[in-house]
Amino acid sequence: MFRNDTFLRALRRQPTPYTPVWLMRQAGRYLPEYNRTRARAGSFMGLAQHPELACEVTLQPLERYPLDAAILFSDILTIPDAMGLGLSFAEGEGPRFERTTADEGAIGALDVPDMAKLRYVFDAVATIKRALAGRVPLIGFSGSPFTLACYMIEGRGSDDDFAKVRRMACARPDLLARLVDVNARAVTAYLNEQIQAGADAVMIFDTWGGLLPAAAYRRFSLATMTAVLRGLAPGPDGARVPTIVFTKGGGSWLPEIAACGADGVGLDWTVDLAAARATVGDRVALQGNLDPLVLTTDPATVAREAEAVVRAAGPAPGHIFNLGHGIVPKTPPENVAALVETVHRVSRR
Amino acid sequence: MFRNDTFLRALRRQPTPYTPVWLMRQAGRYLPEYNRTRARAGSFMGLAQHPELACEVTLQPLERYPLDAAILFSDILTIPDAMGLGLSFAEGEGPRFERTTADEGAIGALDVPDMAKLRYVFDAVATIKRALAGRVPLIGFSGSPFTLACYMIEGRGSDDDFAKVRRMACARPDLLARLVDVNARAVTAYLNEQIQAGADAVMIFDTWGGLLPAAAYRRFSLATMTAVLRGLAPGPDGARVPTIVFTKGGGSWLPEIAACGADGVGLDWTVDLAAARATVGDRVALQGNLDPLVLTTDPATVAREAEAVVRAAGPAPGHIFNLGHGIVPKTPPENVAALVETVHRVSRR
DSSP: OOSOOHHHHHHTTOOOSSOOBOOTTOSSTTSHHHHHHHHHHSSHHHHHTOHHHHHHHHHHHHHHSOOSOEEOOOOTTHHHIIIIIOEEEOTTSOEEESSOOOSHHHHHHOOOOOGGGGHHHHHHHHHHHHHHTTSSOEEEEEEOHHHHHHHHHHSBOOSSSSHHHHHHHHHOHHHHHHHHHHHHHHHHHHHHHHHHHTOSEEEEEESSGGGSOHHHIIIIIIHHHHHHHHTOOOOTTSOOOOEEEEETTOGGGHHHHTTSSOSEEEOOTTSOHHHHHHHHTTSSEEEEEEOGGGGGSOHHHHHHHHHHHHHHHOSSSOEEEEESSOOOTTOOHHHHHHHHHHHHHHHOO | OOSOOHHHHHHTTOOOSSOOBOOTTOSSTTSHHHHHHHHHHSSHHHHHTOHHHHHHHHHHHHHHSOOSOEEOOOOTTHHHIIIIIOEEEOTTSOEEESSOOOSHHHHHTOOOOOGGGGHHHHHHHHHHHHHHTTSSOEEEEEEOHHHHHHHHHHSBOOSSSSHHHHHHHHHOHHHHHHHHHHHHHHHHHHHHHHHHHTOSEEEEEESSGGGSOHHHIIIIIIHHHHHHHHTOOOOTTSOOOOEEEEETTOGGGHHHHTTSSOSEEEOOTTSOHHHHHHHHTTSSEEEEEEOGGGGGSOHHHHHHHHHHHHHHHOSSSOEEEEESSOOOTTOOHHHHHHHHHHHHHHHOO
8 A cells, every 4th residue: 555654563562674754844944945936935934835846945955855744734633623723824923823712702602613624625635635645644633622722712832931831730630631632623623634644654744742730731621632532533445543642741641641652752852762761561552753943963973862762662563763853954964864864774673 | 058948958868857948030020029120230131140149149038038049040051151152141032042053063163161251150149158158059951962062052041941952852962962961061160160160050051951762862962061071079078969951841751760860850840749759759759840920819819729738749859949930020928938938838848
């Protein structure tokens, strides 16, 4: 079915001839060809909302490097945009919403958006899937219900660790619960549509769950991701689609995260990968976790540090090499080449 | 020796009639009397460098609340300032150094500063100690060798998780090692002078160690804190002075941190306190870990969340109640009153 299925095999903890590798934000600003396509599109959302252009940038890193998976080019915040919050990206800044969903009225009025408003995403999945033609699997994704809530409440990124959200978590847990529960239903529907359109695996990005106290993480982030996973339908061929959850900053909660029902758990760059494997045994695949800053150094340093990650993962199946967070824009493309080559070479059994 | 020694007893895992409480940044901008004294001093460093004023603000929270420890009013960055880097605090902003220590030349030339340049700190310790007159113990402190290095390399706080420092950690580990090793010798001398001046316990604040990959954390932060702890001399009475280390974001490394030689380990607000206690047993005291944002809500929420932290800590001795990070400026002072009252009441055995 795939000419290269190492990613899916590793996610199922099956043996692979080498460790598969893909990179968060592998299609992105460090690639000159990406910047050219983005300039043609006019804006980030212009790029994400045009299936042909989204397909073009999704495939760009696969033309340069022998990566073992493709990931849909999109943003984690498409769902709140479809809810009517008005997403935009100012040049050189992060996402910004025109409207927030932070009070009783706005949260009470919130509902799962019509998936027709997100058709551009599902069309992109189908377009990419056709273009890949079985070369490697395609990963679909969404932001986690809690991470969506962070941006919906604050309207943008935060320089105080989402203080307003953490305050709501203790002062108005009922409100935050309603918000993340609506989001969980929306994320479930959204990922199911991506699966129907051809996604071979889906990943939930919980960028900000790691900022919560442990009990609040369980209720507002982990429980809602678990609900999403339980609500996923089989793919068009009737087979279950494997899943990955990634909570940045969630290292100290790994035993609980590993029990949430996902096939794989993403690890940020601070986690000791060998200790993580010892903790979870063979219950889940682990994905990660090179510090993305390593990719801003030089090929020799990249090779040394990448090999250390492969060694830390150990010989058992179930490791998907990745960064511990997204590629940073000032990454020299030749360092990515050194990374992929090293991972494949040193992991070959 | 102390009218209230619950803090020191808890730090030594001895029984106490109730859980002692103090709060990181308990002397600070949320208190109107602090803001008045700071206005008189003209600047943050003017306040820190005048022992009488530093003593005045150190005692202010103890006048309002029945706190179980005082902590020296100072800054974590006094050592690099004494190294000649030129520390200042712009209004409403974080610390800023005039000069950085980021290249081979600057790091090679670096040495432990003359402790005479930090006499204002030791004078403040002696002044506060006299003013306390045995009421509660006085905690001395320093930034960790690695956290000092973060500011010395970047010259200020960071909006990219100290990318430059993390890059140096993998590309030039030799340089970063020299920097943190010089810092470790400086921190050792600095804390020993605080101990000689009367500090009853010392704490090392590792604000940024949690941003490192695990192996780099071990080498650049944990190993250097361990070296500092090993270099501490007994107090003026010949007795060992108890110690606390606090790595924000270090929750997943707790077993290693608990073995570093400190009597107590500080926990940030994301750590599951009950799980942490199960992990470390009775090897160390645990200090923490209420989310400081809880203090920006209302007294009823504060009381509920504080009680949950006391319950999570369990009945065994060795818990020092604190926040998981410093008090935020917009904290209403009456919420701090509710917090201290609740901790003392619900923990009373």
